[in-house]
Amino acid sequence: MPFPVSAPWPSFSPLFGDVTQAFAPFLNQQVSVTYAGNPAIEREVVSDVASFGRQIGLLTDAVLVLAHGRDEEEIKALRKVAERVAKVKDRRKADAAVEARDALDALAKVDARALDRLLRTYPAPKPRDP
Numbered sequence: 456m457p458f459p460v461s462a463p464w465p466s467f468s469p470l471f472g473d474v475t476q477a478f479a480p481f482l483n484q485q486v487s488v489t490y491a492g493n494p495a496i497e498r499e500v501v502s503d504v505a506s507f508g509r510q511i512g513l514l515t516d517a518v519l520v521l522a523h524g525r526d527e528e529e530i531k532a533l534r535k536v537a538e539r540v541a542k543v544k545d546r547r548k549a550d551a552a553v554e555a556r557d558a559l560d561a562l563a564k565v566d567a568r569a570l571d572r573l574l575r576t577y578p579a580p581k582p583r584d585p
Contacts, residue, residue, distance in 0.1 A: 515533060515536070516537075519533060
């Protein structure tokens with residue numbers, strides 16, 4: 456069960472209305488969100504179109520492109536956040552690669568034939584949308 460995180464005031468997003476999130480940092484990474492709009496539409500958008508993170512990332516990129524050459528404190532702060540997000544993503548990619556390599560090594564030690572079958576049947580990666 457997620458731990459609710461709340462403030463004494465509602466937080467409003469210009470695209471989604473009232474947003475409430477619950478986080479369970481030590482139990483799982485689930486985020487539950489309540490919407491002022493149509494929850495079915497919001498769930499479908501987040502699951503089939505773009506996650507909140509993807510939406511925020513696109514908006515951040517667009518704002519930074521439009522703000523090119525500007526040096527206001529808010530733009531500096533947004534650049535700093537974008538850099539920190541990029542570092543987290545890079546670290547997680549590296550962690551995932553190490554974990555995958557460790558899992559493959561462990562499978563090789565236990566069942567080399569299973570590893571061979573897995574590698575032969577593993578599909579080639581599909582190009583990702585930008």
